[in-house]
Amino acid sequence: MNISIVLIVLLVGAIATYVSGNKLASKIALLTSIAAFGATLYALNAFNGGENLDVNTIWINRPAVNFALHVDGLSMAMLLLTTGLLPLIIASGFVTKFENEKAIYALMLFMGFAMAGTFLAADGFLYYIFWEIALIPIYFIALKWGNGDIEARKKAILKFFIYTFAGSLFMLLAFIYLYTKGGSFDINKLYALQLNSTEKTYIFFAFFLAYAIKIPVVPFHTWQANTYSKAPGVGTMLLSGIMLKMGLYSVLRWQLPLSDSAAKEYMPIIVALSIAGIIYGAVVTLKQKNIKKLLAYSSLSHVGLIAAGLYSLTIEGFQGAVLQMLSHGLVIVGLFYVVELIYNRYHTYEIKEMGGIRIQDTYFASLFMIIMLASVALPTTFNFIGEFNLLYSLFKVNMWYAIIAGTTIILGAFYMLRMFQKVMLGGETKSFQKISKQESIVLVIIVVVTIFFGLFPQPIIDLIEPSLQSILTQIK
Template sequence: MTVTTLLILLLVGAIATYFSGDKLASKVALLFSIVSFVFSVYLLNMFSTGGNINYLSEWISYPKVYFALQADGLSMAMVLLTTALTPLIIFSSFGNKFSNSKSFYALVLFMTFAMTGTFLAADGLLYYIFWELALIPIYFIVLIWGNGNANSRKKAVVKFFIYTLAGSLFMLVAFAYLYQKTNSFLLGNLFNLKLNSTEQFWIFSAFFLAYAIKIPIIPFHTWQAKVYQKAPTVGTMLLSGIMLKMGLYSIIRWQIQIAPLAAKTYMPYLIGISLAGVIYGSIVALRQKDLKKLLAYSSLAHVGLIAAGCYTLTLDGLSGAVYQMIAHGFVIVGLFFIAEIIYRRFETRKIIEMGGIRSQTPKFSSMFMILVLASVALPGTFNFIGEFTVLYSISQINIWFAVIGGTTIILGAYYMLKMFQNVMLGETNVKVFADVTTNEIITLVIIIGFLLFFGLYSKPISDLVKPAINDILIHINR
């Protein structure tokens, strides 16, 4: 068995979901997503015991392109994040009704297929193809099933599509240049290239544009809040929980390894830009009156800190960034699901129109509070381990960078607790808030259970990720 089987499962699942019809689509999609997650765990076990789960086969003769898939601890961590969150996202949507649901759920699985391929690709052109394929499903998910009127959805998603496509074209040009130097797109061959400082600067910059838009890092973030707001909650979860991790993962996998000299030279500026996003996202979040937009800017602040960790080029920084990618994936999906649960009952996302929920459903209030505390990195949650490790690594480079980065905890605690107070406490809303359903409880309990378990015992993830990070650091420091 190799990782190709996982991709085939997801692709077959997307096709089967489409042909299953609208009534069965959600259940078929859930079944295939669960099977894919179980198979990912099986692949992890094979990988841990030394089994070869990689795949290499010539695909195109000229230019020479290989269907090359490679799994190490870093890519396996991202694959597991993707295949674990997908069934949760699908299951959480069972409380919603979608027109043409067979197409909706087929697109969700196809997007998962493309994102998984991005994390596994070991050939530059194959990686680029998967990277672009992931853009197509989310475009239609937002455009067809999004919130608001059709014109506003179209405006938001077209801007997102053009931004990300434009950034990706710079990356494609960089790959074309690298191919001229090596006659290969293979990961190992690109890493062994001896580029001069000027070449590294331009290659690094081309990759940076693609990744900064996808993550996003300011000032390339202007598409994010509107798209998160206009997307159906499933789309927002896919974007924030998984898709933005493609950019963060790619910094570690591709950018800093192909152009390590540029990464070292411009490290202070890269960390500074990333941390600027922490401040900006936190301040703008304070002013938001729409719950989804507040969570979108909160996400912007957190991924800014993760990007700063990626650019520290240290074991703690890179490891902490990966921990926080995983933790952020779960907590942001949980928070957007909380927003969806409230919307199902109150039919509003305006914070001012909420309130008094805690008195009606203490159970829901408790779960919401745990996710809020995880978001602000309370000790005992997995988010704390990720943020502390990143901040520690930044402090080794410049203590003032760490002080600035630490504001994500202070400001985050302020706006998240203030949001919780306005949404959950105060006077009871005139509408009755029905208690959470079994479906909603199961989804939230799984997310909370993950964050608390790995917050107390993170060794399995650390043991998986650190050897791969060590190998990357050995390569860029040789």
């Protein structure tokens, strides 16, 4: 099998969705996303069977750029996350009536295509193209279909675009410099370059600026909360569930292997910044009255822990980071979908205007509770596996890293439980229409997958471990 089939399905599906018209757009988009996930599962089966799924074709002669896609356990895991979440995100959009549906669903599929390409690209220039074009659809999704005042929305989305685009320019300069050293953008040839410590330092920070903004890492996070709150529900899910994982994945795939000595030298600083993000995110979350902003800042705290694990340069940190990327993507989509279901009935994101939902819809409250408990890493949920590995990796590097990061997790449990109490418990404040069976499908799938991999994580560990060991060997 050729892995580019997955990309072709998403790209052709985006075009088909747009030309199908508003009446059929959502259905075509959902079928396309399911087909892409099916193709990914087929590719996984072939990969596990030892089949080579890579693609490497000359694209541009001067400079030498290849259309090169590479599949290993790490890229396959991220492709599964992308194509697995895309049908859930598209289905979650069914609760909202969008103007010009053919455009927004086509943009969602096109964004899925770009993000999948980012995870598969094995040529630096091709990777940069996929990285940048993923910005285009989310810009228009957030701008045209977002929430709140149009001027405030424009300001928030423009800030996001400028931040991420500016950071990416440093990464492009790093790729150009690496090309001048070796005459190729091929990832394996870049890995083989003999760079001195000064060059590796420049490469390290050039990539760090691009990835720290995308993840985001404090103090490069200031675009996040406003963008999440202004974007429509599907846009927020795409951003938090998949797009921020592009930065975390890229740290593993590109930054650390290309700047190994600098990564070791500056590891304490970057880990400290990441832990500062955990603390900052947790403290600011406690003050939030808007539920979308609360989840945005809680997400900042979670990804701070993932980033700290990555920069710990340990196999446990790498493994925990990837597991947490997958579990966080799944759970945060579930949380933002819950928020959209509530907004669809109450037309507000203000927590003080909610309450008493459990009395009116126990089934919905139960699903929400399971997803909420997964977000605070309750044992037997998927998040617990990754979080345990991340804390262990920090403990191996420095006991105080683990202690500080671990105590902030207690804050995470506090603010999530308090949010659940205010939104779901108490006496009935407003009439709440029970969620339908169709609306509950997304939540049920997320709950089942979260619990299943919380109990049986070994298949994913077996998938990712060889590629993570290879990356760690490259660094050392």
